[in-house]
Amino acid sequence: MARQATRAAQRVAVATEALRDEKFNARRVELAEAALETLGELGFARTSLREIAQNSAFTHGVFHYYFSDKLDLICCCVRHYKAKCVTRYDEVVTTAKSRDELTEGFLAKLAATLRDEARMHRLWYDLRSQAMFEPAFRKDVLEIDKSLEAMIWRIATRYAELGNKKPASSPAALYALFDGLFQSALLRHLANDEKAVPDLLDEVRRLLPTIC
Amino acid sequence: MARQATRAAQRVAVATEALRDEKFNARRVELAEAALETLGELGFARTSLREIAQNSAFTHGVFHYYFSDKLDLICCCVRHYKAKCVTRYDEVVTTAKSRDELTEGFLAKLAATLRDEARMHRLWYDLRSQAMFEPAFRKDVLEIDKSLEAMIWRIATRYAELGNKKPASSPAALYALFDGLFQSALLRHLANDEKAVPDLLDEVRRLLPTIC
């Protein structure tokens, strides 16, 4: 009897703790999303916790309560954002019935991303550069990089499949290529170069058939 | 007579001013080189003028005397360093008598760069990311990027030439590819991934024949 009561109490305790954790984490994400606004605007270095708080509905103390550190916060932010990123092209990949359809769907998404989410992506590049100096960032950054590489690879293999071919290069090389192109286009776009987007699209359109 | 004296005086004045300018600029470069030590270690955001001064033989006041700004200093630093960078492979390009010779020479330099100058290159990537936020950096960064693209293009055209072919892609795409590969390898290398260098070499060795 006593033992049963103990067991039941334990189950309840475990359940409530899990619930608390979930709630805690949901709050973290909520705060991270608010922080992303300011981070995307100013970059990692120039953004202080106070500034993040001021541009949001929260006080700066809350951030310290939910995040052990400034690094902890940033990591959570970019992790959260990139989790959405890696699925961006999946719909196009699964629904496209021909090479052309895939190409156009991919290019459209690419252009929209460059135009509408430039600030978020520059934050990603910022963080990736910081990872070269700050070991605390490396694990997360390398992990995100891997998942982005996989995302590009899904597109490439599907594209090749639709032409009854196989990709001509490795996943790493392919990701490096697209990442390099996107990064360059992003910088030009942010520098108000109006040809940045069309140039990127032309380049990718020309490249796709040659590598698959 | 008076007019002649004036002219002579003007010539002297112009000459001495040019000399002063030259001396002034030489000092700037000297300071920039000292600053690069600390910048390569800590990155742009974490490095203060005081820290730069402390890790060098100069006081922090001198830096303010020779540079109007922190941005001014950093720009001078990376400009100076990258001016040397873009000539790194030129000797290999001009002396190589065959495709193999060019390949091996290029790969050797590439590996040496990754190993010996990792800190300087991460600073470059840092600055390039900052340029996405800080307009003051953009002009210099875009210019350096262009000259790096030209450097890669010189290698590619020479490589193609030695095989009586022409490069199969644009300068921009080629630079994006190599830059992306190098950046990824650099991050892995800094994260103590011992396979970073050999993996990069393998990748480039496989890639070269396919793009030219």
Added chain:
DNA sequence: CAGCCGTCTTGACGGTTGTCCAAATTATTT
């Protein structure tokens, strides 16, 4: 030698930063 000029040193200033904490408020349990 006196005066000037370019160079450099040193210390101080206002402002911002990350961090911490005690108190207030709210939610949850007993």
Added chain:
DNA sequence: AAATAATTTGGACAACCGTCAAGACGGCTG
């Protein structure tokens, strides 16, 4: 309803930042 725990607030703190300016130093010129 009382008590306990979780959450939130807003201010205090020391450390640090970029910038600046007053003055010191040393060589050059008149």
